Amino acid sequence: MLPSDPEESGDDSSLSEASEPVGRGRDYSVRAVERVCSILDLLQESVDGITLIDVSNATGLPKASAFRYMWTLEARRYIEREPASGRFRLGLAFASMQSRQLEVLRERSRPWLEQLRDEFGETTNLGILDGDAVIYIDVVESRRGVRLAAARGSKDSLHSTALGKAIAAHLPESRVREILQRSGMPQLTVNTLASVDAYLADLAWVRHAGYAVDNGENEVDGRCVAVPLLGSGLPAALSVSAPSARFPVQQVETVAKALQDAAANIATSPPPEQS
Template sequence: MTRAEDTTADESAPAYSVRAVERVCSILNLLQGAVDGVSLGEVATATELPKSSAFRYLWTLETHRYVERDPETGTYRLGLGFVGMQSRQLEMLRQRAHPWLEKLRDDLKETTNLGVLDGDAVIYLDIVESRRGVRLAARRGDRDPLHSTALGKAIAANLPESRVREILQRAGTPRLTPNTIDRLDDYFAELTRVRRLGYAMDNGENEIDGRCLAVPIPHTRIPAALSLSAPASRFPLQEVDRFAQALAAAAASITRPSGTPEGPDSPGE
């Protein structure tokens, strides 16, 4: 295959598409969906390339650590280049969010959380627990469903509907308490409400005696949200607006579009 064939889009391709980039994306998508790795032949078939050309693509991606080859089986899988970037982004987000989680905990006296979408679930990236003896708190690294948590709703409300449907079809919408929203139509109506209000509520939907409030974190490519959780008896619904405003202000401060976010102790805070 010539260089011109690699880089020129055919007439049926969308405007501005680049054939070589499309093929790289096809290769990465193929590798992402493979648990045990992909052979050179499978890559060539998926991209409609000769094996020699497919090998050149894979070799180039391998030199940049986006693909790695198993020396024993000869199969290819995603490399550490992607893992490293994602890990650094997550750790940077956690570091930026942590002082705000502490401030929210101190101001509102309840447990605060940072959650991100990980596959089909929400994972707790950071938690600052309430100092009260009785508190509602998960552990860092715990995973919770998308459909029954405030963090999940806040994140899902900012995802394409098609992606949310795919996640829920795989993970299901089990009824964890009598209050859990387990019908898709009702859940998408709830997401419309979340977008309108700017915050999400879990009112005894994940745990019957718990109440949680969450807001999405703007201006980040990572699907993430901040939340406050407490026993329902100590979190009256009359406090929702006040708590939501505090969470939204913190979330907006964590990732500012114009540059490095200010911390809660920065001048002017």
């Protein structure tokens, strides 16, 4: 049996005060619960999992005490530990909640994806970081005979796609480096960024500009523009993709502005009515 935490012991003499409305000068917080919440917040924000040191730093607990918290959460399946790396991720107890969060994001984004498709006549995409790659959660294909479109559920590289760049630009650099180290940076076209330094420099540009561009880096004749969905609470992004012959560089800023407006609306406003 794990030893008890001194702060978690004590009598219930204060329970008689529970009938008093919360927020009248009293502090009813429980430090152990606050620490668990801090751990879960850290896990939710993490893309590649967290270490015991991360937990210790976030909670102020010694590593031995942090381990006891993680052991308990793992036993209850709220977290899981990867045997190879020792990193912790959210566990199966949260799987249904995560699935619902993704479905809500897809439902809110779909009308805006359709509106953007109709405005520009090109394919629009909703992607999220899944492990080391970008997975397409939703795709609204162009109605044109020749189009650039991925299949819903398919995956693409983080380093060669506009969706990947838009997401990676808002991740900690250490996590981006870890992903690139694990997945590599295959040279898919002559334009693909194949060095970590060049990629990080491009991400700095993305943060400044507010959007990311794939100029024939994932597909030889393709061009794509993406913006992050910063208000979603998920590592997600929206994009418009098209054959480069139909998507001139001069149109990139116009498309990016429309994507930024859509992303802001998805985060703060009801979706437009579908016709």
